[in-house]
Amino acid sequence: MMAGLFLEKRTSRFWLATVFLFLYIPLLFLIVFSFNSTRQDGVFTGFSLRWYQALLTDSRLVEGFWLSLKVALLTGTLSVVLGCFAAFVLVRYRQFSGRTLFYGMVNAPLVMPEVIIGLSLLLLMVASQRIFGFPERGFATLVLGHMLLGMAYCTTVIQSRLQEMDRSIEEAAMDLGCKPVQVFFLITLPSIAPALVSSWLLAFTLSFDDVVLSEFLSGPGVTTLPQVIFSYARRGVNPSIYAAATLLIAIVSLGIIAYSIYALRQQKRAVNASQAT
């Protein structure tokens, strides 16, 4: 038995390490070769910042970045709002006619191939444009498309938090004189706040990162950053995108480190306070 345990521990460490390596090899590649002095992908010829310079002067990339940022900010916010509604419906309203359909529709975008969602939304936009004269394919259609995906993810995250929430604090609020709408804003929202934040981040990232839906739904002159990167990547090697990737990795890592420090400090504060009792 002990031999089995020993073997398991070794296998465990080995497997975890290998998979982590697999997950991080591309990231390492991106970081290293963003500083490469030549275009070559196979050899590191020397240290250079030229690709970072090229990145900042590449108008397509820069414009794409700003557009993606704007779309993602709007998508994130709207997705959280819709996700909140949907999560509330799924958790608090157990019985109403059409619940199964609702459940199916909310969760489907999580799993369905994006090309199908993209095509069907495109058809909707075009049909709508013919009948009502709007929307023009561009910013609005991008946001609407990204929101569909974002809402599905937000609903899942918020739903699980809402389910775990202790409902007696809502009753206590009503008991103390809070009208039902007030209860939601004063008590329920603060209680699910962490879920709202993490689902916003999720929707933001998904929108910022999205290629397929964007390709279907963007219009002339409206190109997101992933779309630009996609066209570059298809054509050949372009280390400017490696520079972009490295910057992105740096930002995300900083964000995660900052969050971890924050969370650790919160924990320490709670421990100290309860020890002082």
Added chain:
Amino acid sequence: MTMKALLSPAKRFVIGVPYVWLLVFFALPFLILLRISITDMGASIDPFTPLLDRAGDSWRLLLKPQNYLPLFTDGVSGFGGTIYIQAYQTSLKYAALTTLLCLAIGYPFAYFLARCKPSVRPALLLLVMLPFWTSFLLRISAWKGILADQGVLNNLLLWLGIINQPIVMLYTDVSMLVGMTYVYLPFMILPLYTNLVKMDMRLLEAAHDLGASRFKAFWLITVPLSKAGIVAGCMLVFIPAVGEFVIPSLLGGADNIMIGRVMWDELFSSNNWPRASALSVVMMLLVLVPLALYYRYKDRTVE
């Protein structure tokens, strides 16, 4: 006015907002998709040609379900030999292979992760998710650089003397599967992990107490209990993988044309909207059963 009555208009509003939104932006597009797929484009090559046509005194229904025929037969290669069928087969093949690879790599990973010390787990989970937060396009492009004929991996192997000539990896099955597995691995790991971490260790202890070896206990107890996680994870990989478009474009070769790409070309290159729609409808039908499985096992992972 009782509390119950107070809820009703508010309740209707809360249900109504997301419901209407979903009906308009999810259900309606599908109906349009269906409609376009059986549209007779007519002489004007307009996908939105009205379905009803008034010619004189009578109404005619302009439906063309025959739009679906060219998907399955093209007169040359007999029934089932079209490029479309081939593309569907390729897609299903790669989706299935990716699922198996993700399961083979991801299950042990999730298992070992769930057995780590509780203090270490959040940090490790964060490390698993970190790549997910950085653009997946960029990471796929990195694989292009790594697996190229003059890429890092080949150069490394040449330098180490393991090979004499660069191995062709890019634009082959290898690069496809590496890319697909890479991207979909976190989708398999997460539901498995959630399921495994909640498992009651005492069940395993009871099994050991009754004489089962660690290995046997794993197969007889752990695996069956994690069934919900396995199915959810597999569906979460398989279904979107069928329609995958980006990875084949960047890492796949001429032999690996998947249905997403074919549909794309029909739409953007050939401007054949009805055909593209028909292809999508058939794709939907293909994933209908996996979709049903996913829904069934989705919520069971948190038992």
Added chain:
Amino acid sequence: MTIATAYLETDQLVKRFGGVAAVSDVSLSINKGEIFALLGSSGCGKSTLLRMLAGFEVPTSGRILLGGSDIAAMPPHERPVNMMFQSYALFPHLNVSDNIAFGLKREGMPKAQIAQRVAEMLTLTQLQDFAQRKPHQLSGGQQQRVALARSLAKKPQLLLLDEPLGALDKKLRERTQFELVNILESVGVTCVMVTHDQEEAMAMASRIAVMSQGRVLQVGTPKEIYEHPNCRFVADFIGNVNLWEGTLDVDAADCCEVKTAHGVVHVGHGISGTLGMACAVAIRPEKITISKTRPGLVTNLFSGTVKEIAYFGSYNTFIVEMPGGGAVKILEANTSRYDGGDITWNDAIFFWFDETAPVVLTQ
């Protein structure tokens, strides 16, 4: 003697979920300023009744009269009723002061007044040092006090307590019982509390309603309920009791006799009933005397064999088997350290009880 005025009344209150009646025809009358307990095991309907008083459940039929007006249809946020929840339900994102001030802010009370009232409540519950802490930084006992302070802050006309001591451990519970009653009595608020713990009810409440299956079986002071239960269920639910089934043999104005399987029991009170009717005699274990030696002239003398003995420090319990079948539980206080005449297993003993001890139950 002032006649207590009914402050809270329920009038034939019924609550049905689907086809099942959780609360059935409950009519109670609670006086101003008293602490009233709803006592029963889980599923008896006491929590549903409490929630109807709070407004979280709407009665299927019946009225709830508070100070004369029917509040049954009033939503909880409009009622002058406040509740102390079993789980305390403190708002995790607010500190102690803000938790207490919450209800006052909803009323639109001016800031200065709110601050003053909060300070009052903190002093009342001895929480002055904890005002800035968040709930997760408090111990269980402290959280309970915050919950109490919060529920009293609005000076409600009726205070509802849902298993107030349920979450505390035993030692803390005993201490808190008296503190809680003191605070409530000093404030003078009318209270209805729900509990499954009879000791809690007996210690804290001025009157108790024993409930079972949605109905109120008996209402009375702790002493009334204990000494004069009106049915088998109540007699058995509160404390320990010996129930002997029998038939009414003699029925006089101030005494009666019941023929049971163990013999005839002389009861020192009369009952309204017919001769020969089925009834039961309830005798509390502590009212029975046990001895190895046969006593002189006593009423209700029986004999048996000792089958079980349990020593509890301050008292002994004996289970005695009787020749006619069945067993009797006898409780004897350890009033002296005298060892003589010690009873042990399988001893043949005599036991007897005064005619004031038994109660005849017809239900």
